Amino acid sequence: MSAFRVQVEASGSRGAAMVVARAFQLPLEEARRLLAEPRVLPRDLDEAEAGRLVEALRRQGVTCAAVPVVGRASAVCGRHPVLSAERPCEECRALVCVLCQGAEGRALCAGCAARRVRRTRAKWLRVSVLLGVLVGLVLWGVSRQRSRDRRLTWERPLEVAVVLLARGEVTPEVRGAWEKGVERLGDWAAREAGRYRVELGRPVRFVLAGPVSGGDFRFEPPEDTGWWARLRQAHRWSTALAAVDEEAGVSSRPWDARIYVVLEDAQEGGPRLVEGMAEAGGTMGLVRGVRGDTGLTLELTAVAHEFFHCLGAADAYDAEGHARVPEGLVEPGREPLYPQPAAEVMVGEVPLGEARGRLPESLEEVAVGPATARALRWTW
Structure with missing residues (x-):
């Protein structure tokens, strides 16, 4: 049986995002991300499903069309199993979808993304602690120096x-x-x-x-x-x-x-x-x-x-x-x-x-x- 995908123009319509969210069983915010730029939506559909999605999107004013998938069916994303995987994770090489790509185009699976967040938080925690210690030492040094300098006022023996x-x-x-x-x-x-x-x-x-x-x-x-x-x-x-x-x-x-x-x-x-x-x-x-x-x-x-x-x-x-x-x-x-x-x-x-x-x-x-x-x- 032939598989199809839907090619869409970018749309900021809430209605269009709701159509994609219901069709792909995704949160509304992730559906909006899929419609944020022109693309072929990363999910293989049969001909009838593709036709229904195209019709629903056109009613929301989205320019779109069903296109046949050439070759074998794509693997699915581990984090979004309803979507097709397009790239390997940069760290563990597991296949991920377009929603798993960061703002800089980096592809990370759910586990690696969570570990990177933890490492980033730990790094900033260490930096914050070191900065706190440094500030404390500077303040202590300034206070100590001022105390020493007060000796030279000769206001007391x-x-x-x-x-x-x-x-x-x-x-x-x-x-x-x-x-x-x-x-x-x-x-x-x-x-x-x-x-x-x-x-x-x-x-x-x-x-x-x-x-x-x-x-x-x-x-x-x-x-x-x-x-x-x-x-x-x-x-x-x-x-x-x-x-x-x-x-x-x-x-x-x-x-x-x-x-x-x-x-x-x-x-x-x-x-x-x-x-x-x-x-x-x-x-x-x-x-x-x-x-x-x-x-x-x-x-x-x-x-x-x-x-x-x-x-x-x-x-x-x-x-x-x-x-x-x-x-x-x-x-x-x-x-x-x-x-x-x-x-x-x-x-x-x-x-x-x-x-x-x-x-x-x-x-x-x-x-x-x-x-x-x-x-x-x-x-x-």
């Missing part, structure tokens, strides 16, 4: 915890020297701020804590200077220092900064090693000092140096450790320029001449130069 860490015994004499030392450091900060007319009697309050053992903490910069190595080192330090804070009793209150001083034995026959590092604009600094020292000039200078790093001040020495001109000088306009009267705190050396200097012998020989004062917003 800043509080700094100086935490001593030592593997071996710290004698009462050394502990007492540190107690007096942080007091001297507070006096020094008040003196230097006063030189720049900062109207806050004692701008920094240094509070001593420890000594504690330090647990697993090691003052060892990463050999690799890449960002991933620095990130891993920062994570290890953060974990170890959280335990240090608990042991030292400084974890229960907020601090404007915490400076950890790792006291180690001096190398026999070698130089006294005092060095440090700090997070620029951050809240944490590290200093390596000598366990048996009671003079503490170098250690206290390093504590002030790393704390000022936390407030945004930059190093003012060159690759050889000598003061850069003019930012590394306490009096850059001095005539003659050398010798300088004191060591700039972000250098730590009293300049005696070009590329020459000596270590300060007391805090009286350490001062804040104009460049550092501007970074601290003590002057403009």
Whole structure:
């Protein structure tokens, strides 16, 4: 028996869509899609069925005609079994009809279409979650930075915890020297701020804590200077220092900064090693000092140096450790320029001449130069 199909011109008539919906047992919206453009309707009919459909569509004003199907009958669509399949599904190759083709002409069976929708939803969910996390991190970072920047308004005294860490015994004499030392450091900060007319009697309050053992903490910069190595080192330090804070009793209150001083034995026959590092604009600094020292000039200078790093001040020495001109000088306009009267705190050396200097012998020989004062917003 011969099979026929109905060739139609496009029609937006609701009546024509209802005729096709009843004839093909389709939802009205899908029948409208079949009539949205000129086509041969994708269903094989016998001659009588085709004639009745043509007559009904013509009554609705649709230009149409029955055309014979050449060749074997077509396979049917798995999603619309009343319609003939015309293309394979792009993903599983199952045959699908024209209604299973998307707006871009892509053919998908019902199962693959549902999976694609689920994948798309999952993708956008992941993107939304990542965007939410990113926005949260940005807001947290902005809030944190604003909180740090408020330190430089100098509307209140800043509080700094100086935490001593030592593997071996710290004698009462050394502990007492540190107690007096942080007091001297507070006096020094008040003196230097006063030189720049900062109207806050004692701008920094240094509070001593420890000594504690330090647990697993090691003052060892990463050999690799890449960002991933620095990130891993920062994570290890953060974990170890959280335990240090608990042991030292400084974890229960907020601090404007915490400076950890790792006291180690001096190398026999070698130089006294005092060095440090700090997070620029951050809240944490590290200093390596000598366990048996009671003079503490170098250690206290390093504590002030790393704390000022936390407030945004930059190093003012060159690759050889000598003061850069003019930012590394306490009096850059001095005539003659050398010798300088004191060591700039972000250098730590009293300049005696070009590329020459000596270590300060007391805090009286350490001062804040104009460049550092501007970074601290003590002057403009």
